[in-house]
Amino acid sequence: xxxxxxxxxxxxxxxxxxxxxxxxxxxxxxxxxxxxxxxxxxxxxxxxxxxxxxxxxxxxxxxxxxxxxxxxxxxxxxxxxxxxxxxxxxxxxxxxxxxxxxxxxxxxxxxxxxxxxxxxxxxxxxxxxxxxxxxxxxxxxxxxxxxxxxxxxxxxxxxxxxxxxxxxxxxxxxxxxxxxxxxxxxxxxxxxxxxxxxxxxxxxxxxxxxxxxxxxxxxxxxxxxxxxxxxxxxxxxxxxxxxxxxxxxxxxxxxxxxxxxxxxxxxxxxxxxxxxxxxxxxxxxxxxxxxxxxxxxxxxxxxxxxxxxxxxxxxxxxxxxxxxxxxxxxxxxxxxxxxxxxxxxxxxxxxxxxxxxxxxxxxxxxxxxxxxxxxxxxxxxxxxxxxxxxxxxxxxxxxx
Numbered sequence: 001x002x003x004x005x006x007x008x009x010x011x012x013x014x015x016x017x018x019x020x021x022x023x024x025x026x027x028x029x030x031x032x033x034x035x036x037x038x039x040x041x042x043x044x045x046x047x048x049x050x051x052x053x054x055x056x057x058x059x060x061x062x063x064x065x066x067x068x069x070x071x072x073x074x075x076x077x078x079x080x081x082x083x084x085x086x087x088x089x090x091x092x093x094x095x096x097x098x099x100x101x102x103x104x105x106x107x108x109x110x111x112x113x114x115x116x117x118x119x120x121x122x123x124x125x126x127x128x129x130x131x132x133x134x135x136x137x138x139x140x141x142x143x144x145x146x147x148x149x150x151x152x153x154x155x156x157x158x159x160x161x162x163x164x165x166x167x168x169x170x171x172x173x174x175x176x177x178x179x180x181x182x183x184x185x186x187x188x189x190x191x192x193x194x195x196x197x198x199x200x201x202x203x204x205x206x207x208x209x210x211x212x213x214x215x216x217x218x219x220x221x222x223x224x225x226x227x228x229x230x231x232x233x234x235x236x237x238x239x240x241x242x243x244x245x246x247x248x249x250x251x252x253x254x255x256x257x258x259x260x261x262x263x264x265x266x267x268x269x270x271x272x273x274x275x276x277x278x279x280x281x282x283x284x285x286x287x288x289x290x291x292x293x294x295x296x297x298x299x300x301x302x303x304x305x306x307x308x309x310x311x312x313x314x315x316x317x318x319x320x321x322x323x324x325x326x327x328x329x330x331x332x333x334x335x336x337x338x339x340x341x342x343x344x345x346x347x348x349x350x351x352x353x354x355x356x357x358x359x360x361x362x363x364x365x366x367x368x369x370x371x372x373x374x375x376x377x378x379x380x381x382x383x384x385x386x387x388x389x390x391x392x393x394x395x396x397x398x399x400x
Contacts, residue, residue, distance in 0.1 A: 001032050003041065004136050012060035012077060013133060020047030023115050023130040023139065030126050033148050034178065042088045044118055044130065049111050050091055057089070071109025092118035097163045116141045123167045124174065124186075125154045153182045161189055165196035169208040172224035176216030187228065194229035202273040205234060209272070213253040219244035222257060235267055251281040252320050255289075277314075284308045284315035292322050301328040302337050302373040309339045338372060338379060341365055345381035346388065354385075355392045364388070 003024060007013050016022050026042035045053055050071055057063045057075050064074035064086070072090040080086075092113035096106045115130050116139065122128035125147040130139040138145070147154050153171050155161070161168050168190045175182050182190070197205070212221035222244060225231040232238045239260045247253040254274075258264040265282035268274040287308050291301065305328055308315060321329060332339050341347070344365070351361045368384065371377035377387070 001029075001131055001136065003028065003032075004131060004133055007041075007043075007133050010060075010077060012057060012075075015056050015059070016045055016048065016053070017134055020045050020053075020111075021115075022133045024133060025115075025119070025130045026127065029129045029131055030144070030148070033145065039085050040088070041085065043090070043133075044115060045089060045091055045111070046113065046115060047111060048091070050109065053089070053091065053111075070107050093121070094118075095121050095163065115139055120157060122156050123160055123164075123170060125156055126174075126180075128156045147180075151178070151180045153180050153186060155186045155189060158189065161193045162196065165193065166200045166204055166208065168193060168197060168228065168230060169200075169205060169225075172221060172228060172230065173208045173211050173216060175224055176212050176218070176221035179217065179220075182224070190228045190230070194233050197230055197233050202271050206272040206274060209254075209257070210250070213247065213250055218246055218253060218256075235261065235271060237261065248319060249314075249317060251278055251285065251314070252318055254278070255282055255285045255318075256320060281312045281315050284312035285318060285320070287311070288315065288318070288321055288325060291325060296324075298328065299370075299374040301325055302332065303370060305329060305332055306337075306339065306369060306373065313339075338369065341369070343379070344368065344384075345379050346384045350385065351388060354388050355396075356388075364391070 001024065007022070007024070013022055023044045023046070024042070025044050026040070028038040028041060031038035048056070050068065050073075054063055054065070054068075054073065057073065061075055061077040061080070064076075067073060067090075070090075071093045072088065074086045075089050076086045091109050091111045092115065093107055093109040094113065094117065096108075115132075119128045119130060119139070119141060125142045125144040127144070128140075128142045129144040131137070132139060142156050153174050155167075155171075157163075171182050171186065171190060174180060209221075212218065222231075222239075225234075226239060226241075235258065237260060242256070242259060244256070247256060254268055255264055258267055261267045264286055265279050268282055269276075269279045287304065291304065296304070301324070305316075305325070309332070316329060316333060331337055338344060346368075348361050348365070351364060356364055368377065368387075372379055377383070
């Protein structure tokens with residue numbers, strides 16, 4: 001591995017190797033054999049107690065102690081550039097589930113454990129490999145290389161899903177990402193344990209779904225979620241099959257993924273604990289797609305899109321807008337019609353000067369927008385002011 005030569009040249013590695021061994025583990029090993037780039041560097045150090053390891057590392061850079069109680073450190077060697085990620089360095093550990101959810105774990109970090117004892121706690125065989133830095137030897141006790149050659153996702157330990165149910169979703173994510181099949185026994189375990197995904201926080205589920213969007217095959221990810229039973233356990237409904245294509249926008253992906261929900265935006269927010277901006281975009285897409293069930297005139301479509309723009313401008317870059325709206329969307333994007341009140345040639349101050357007050361102002365602006373969308377009024381300042389003054393005179397005359 002190219003990274004092995006780089007690490008062997010580092011003084012902190014040379015010092016550690018005087019009394020212990022250092023192994024490269026995790027995704028960087030897997031990605032090397034998949035011929036994919038990986039920025040993250042994860043190391044396991046055996047034979048050196050955590051406090052002694054900290055003492056060594058502090059000689060050569062900055063140490064973050066946040067994960068010390070779990071035997072995990074973040075290390076930034078002196079001389080690292082801004083684009084170089086911190087290195088995760090840990091001593092071997094074992095994990096045992098003692099309660100519900102991801103927090104209910106007993107973790108035993110022990111420098112006397114072997115690298116093989118650490119690897120057995122990993123999720124899948126392709127992730128349970130290590131490379132000893134000293135000589136570049138591959139440590140592969142669970143035949144991860146065979147899994148890579150056979151293009152399969154295989155569980156390391158039969159209790160791995162009950163230990164951490166998120167691993168079931170990670171299996172789907174890896175399958176969609178690498179084009180690998182989940183081997184039958186592993187898939188059977190996912191189906192059998194699917195209900196346990198409810199123990200996992202929505203934020204962690206969203207992270208894996210985001211990886212399916214950004215790195216995976218969207219259709220394969222959807223099929224995996226549906227056929228494994230994870231989809232219905234997460235969202236509470238069983239989706240119908242649908243045509244898929246690779247979505248360029250994250251909000252298009254989640255809108256299509258959750259199609260069939262009573263409220264897509266609500267599910268994204270309440271179940272997945274998604275961000276407010278995306279929730280607003282999904283709300284806008286729901287408004288946009290509601291026209292499929294309505295027979296709207298063009299001016300009504302323009303007015304709808306005007307209000308959608310106010311909620312979320314990003315929703316106009318969608319690739320899944322109803323066909324019946326696409327021409328109207330392009331009209332607004334081309335500037336043929338106004339997209340917001342900021343584009344009006346008159347504003348609230350003009351209306352107040354003429355004599356409009358309070359709720360009158362908002363109602364009148366809405367009326368102007370509607371007439372423009374109907375093509376019964378041009379967005380020209382003098383014409384609009386003349387109309388507004390006439391409206392005010394009529395109003396005063398009716399009051400007198």
